[in-house]
Amino acid sequence: MSIAGSAGPSPWRVGTEPAMQHLDVVSQTLPNGLQVLLRPSYRAPVASFWIFYRVGSRNEFPGRTGISHWVEHMLFKGTPRYPRGQFDKAVARAGGVFNGMTGPDWTVYFETLPADRIELALRVESDRMANAVFDPAETELERTVILSEREGSENDPFYRLHEEVQAAAFLAHSYRNPIIGWPSDLHTLTREALYAHYRTYYTPNQAVVVVTGDFEPDAMLEGVAEHFGVLAAGPEAPSPAFVEPPARAERRVVLRGEEPTAYFLQGFQAPPALHPDFFPFVVLDSVLGGAKGMGLFGGSANNRSNRLYRALVEQQLAVDTSSSFGPTLDPGLFTISATLAPAVDPQAVEAAIWAELAALQRTGVTDAELQKAIKQTRAQFAYSSESVTYEAYWLGFSQVVASQQWLADWNEQLLAVRSEDVQRVAQCYLQPERQTVGYYVPLTEESQPT
C-alpha cells in the first residue's frame, strides 16, 4: 500500500545492483497473454509470489493523477469471494506477509509465504485481478485514507521539495506527476473512473507473474495456469504517448518553509533502462553517490568514500548526501540530494557538486573506482539473492521495464563499462540546461544549530 519512488531518494533506484547470475528461470506465456516467470530455489522453506501490472503514474493524464495508486488500494477492499478484510486475514493466518506498491511504470502486489501455502497467493491474486468490487462507500472511505497518506508525506519538507523538483523537471511527460496524485484529483476522482482504470489495465495480457522459492516448477506452472488461465484477455491497453521535448532550459525551484533544516535536490534527465548509456550511468551513479541496495529495500549502510560524500560532507557543506538512479521505461531522473550543514549557502553546495561533475567530464573514473563498483555489485547481488522476495521483485520489474536478457546481461554490461564511457555520459547528460535545481530554504535561519 505504499508508493515506490514518491519521496526522497527513489526506492526504485538500482545503483550498482547486479544481474541474476544463474538465471535458471522458467518463462512461459499463457494463451491469455499472461507472462509467467518461475525461479525455484531450495535455500529455505519459503516462496514469494508477485504480480506486476504494466500501469503506474506514467499512464495518467491531468485530472486523473493518483488513479493507479488508488486502484491499488481498492484491490485490498474486497471481492465477492474475499470480502474486505478476508484476503489479508487469510494470508496472515497462513504465516504470510503481503503488500502492494505503485510506481511510475508498474503496480505490483506480492505475498511471501511458507512454501507449502503459496497456492493461497495464486488464489487471491487471480481472484482480485478480475473481481474487485470497488464498493462506492468503500471508495469514499479510501479517499480520506489516501488524502491522509498524502498529507502525512506533505509534513516532510524534503517530500515537498522533491514533488516540486519532479514537477519542474518534466514539461510534457507524466513522470512529472506525484504517484499519489495531486490533491485536486484526489478530491474529484470518481468510483466510475477508478473502476474503468482497473478494467482497462488489470488483464492477464498486461500482467507478469513471478514466483520464486521452494516449489517444483512444473506443478507451479500448472497451478498458475489453473488459477489464471480462465481469465479472459482484455483489449490492448492504451499506451501513453507523452514525449518529453529535449531539455533546453535549466529550471530552478526555491521552496521556503518553517522547518529549520535546509535541503538541496538536483535532477538531470537520464537514460531509460534499455538505452545503451544506462550501464555507464549506473557506474557514474555508484562513483558519485556510493553503492546502492538491490532494488526496493536495503542498501549499504556504509557510504562515506564516494565522491559526493567527500566533496560535501567531508568539506562540511552538508551532513548527508546521496544520489539516485533507477531503470525506467522512458527517460527518468538522476538525482543528487543533500541535507545542508547549518548556515551553509545552497549555492556553495551546488558549486561543489558541479566541481565533481566537471571532474568526471574531464577525466572519467579511476580503475580502482571501476573495480570497487564491480565488487560492490557482486556483494549486493549475493545479499539480495538470499531473499526470495527480492529475487522475485528483480525478475518482475526487469520484465516490465526491460527484459530478462537485460537482467541476465547485467554483470557483463557493467564489466564492459570503461572510464571513457562514464566520461562521455557525464558530458552528455550532466549539462546545466538538462538540470532542475531545488533549494529548500528555512524561513528562520536564526533557528539553525550553530
Place this chain on the structure above:
Amino acid sequence: MSRRLVAQPGPETVLQTQLSNGLQLLVRENHSSPVAVLHGALRVGSVYDSPAQAGLASFVAGMLTRGSEQYDYDRFNAAVETIGASLTVTADTHSTDFSITCLAEDFLGLLALLADSLRHPTFPDDQLERLRRRRLVQLQEREQDTASVATRHFYEALFGRSHPYGQMNDGYPETVAAFQRVDLTHFHAHHYSPQGAVLAVAGDVDPSQVAEVVEQCFGDWQTPTPAQPTIERIRRTDAPCIRVAMANKVQSDLVVGTYAVPRSDPAFYALRVANTLLGQFGMMGRLGERVREEEGLAYYCYSSFVAEQEDGVWLAAAGVPPTAVDAALESILSEFERLGTQPVPADELADSQAYLTGVVPLTLETNDGVASTLLSIAWHNLGLDYLQRYPGLIYGVTPSDVQRVAATYLDPRRCVRAIAGPEEP
C-alpha cells in the same frame, strides 16, 4: 518439498561457546549463499546516560566507526566499502548493537576490524566535531517531524525526561552540544565490556575457524565488571494529554498508551499475542480495521508492545487529519476498552497465533534473519531450543489471558496521549 535442506536453528545446528571473559558466541553454518552476517551486542546503552549527558552512549557508538588504533577514518571506510560490506554500530537503551554484512571471503578480516573499533577507538577531535554537527542537524530534523515529536512527548510524559526510558537515546541539542572528548573516553573505559556480550554469526563460514578468530580478537579483552544502573519504577496515575502545535504541518500524528511489562515477565507472550490481535494482524489488527477501514480516518493506525529489561510500554499510533484527532483517539481507546472487557472470539485469537508462529520460517530465510534471531535468543537467555518451544508459548495464550492483560495494561483511564500537528483547526 523433498529438496528442502534447511532445519530450524536449534541446539543441534548452532555452535554455542563462551570466552573466559564472558563473551558468548553463536554460529550457524549455512553454505547456500556466499554471505556472512554477524549481529552482536554489548550490555552498554543509554541507560548509563545521565540526564545532563543524554545521548552519550549513542554518540560513543557513532564514534567507533570514525577511527580506531589500527583503522583511522579513511582506512576504515576503504576497508569496508571497497568490498561492498557494511559494518554498523548503534546504541539502544540497554545495548550497543553492531553488525557485519559481507561476502564470506571477507568475514574474518572484518571481525578483526570490528574488534579494533569496539575495543580501541581513538575518538579523534575532528571526527567528534563532524559527528556532533551531523547529530545536531538530525535532532533538528527529529523536532520537525510530527511522529517523532509525538513519540518523544509520549515517552517523556510516561517516565519523565530524567528516566532512562523517558529520555531520548540520541539526546537533546543542549546535551549533544556539550559533549567533550573526555566524556567519550571515560564512557568507553567504564562501560564497554565483553561480560554478557553476544556475537551471533550466520552464513558461509567454518564455525570452529570463526571461534578461533573471535578468541584471537576478543579473548584478551578484560575489564572490571561495570556497575549496574538502577532503574526506578515509574507509575504516574494521571493521564495527561499533550498537544504540540507545529508550523507548516497539514497532518497530526498521535501516540496513546501506557505501561506494560518487562521482557522477562511471564505475561510477555500474552501481551505479544494480544498486541498482534489489537494492532498488527493483517491490515493492522482491530485498530486498522476500525480506524482505517471502517472509519477512513487514517492512512496508518497500529499498536506496538515494547518490552524492555525493566519495564514495558503498550501503545497505539496513528497519522490523522487534524480534524479527526479526537475521533481517532476515541476509537482507539474504545478498542482498548473492548479488548479488556469482552472475551476475544476463539477464531480471532487463533488467527493471530497462527500468524505469529507461521511467519517464523520467513524471519529465518536469510542469514541476517538467523543471526538477529540467535542474538535475541542469547541476549534474553531463552535457550537454543527456544524456536522449538515458541509455538507452545504462543498457543498457550487463552482468551482470558488476552482479556486480562488488556484490562490490566491498557486501561483507557490511565493512557497518556501525545499529539503533534498543525494548530487546532
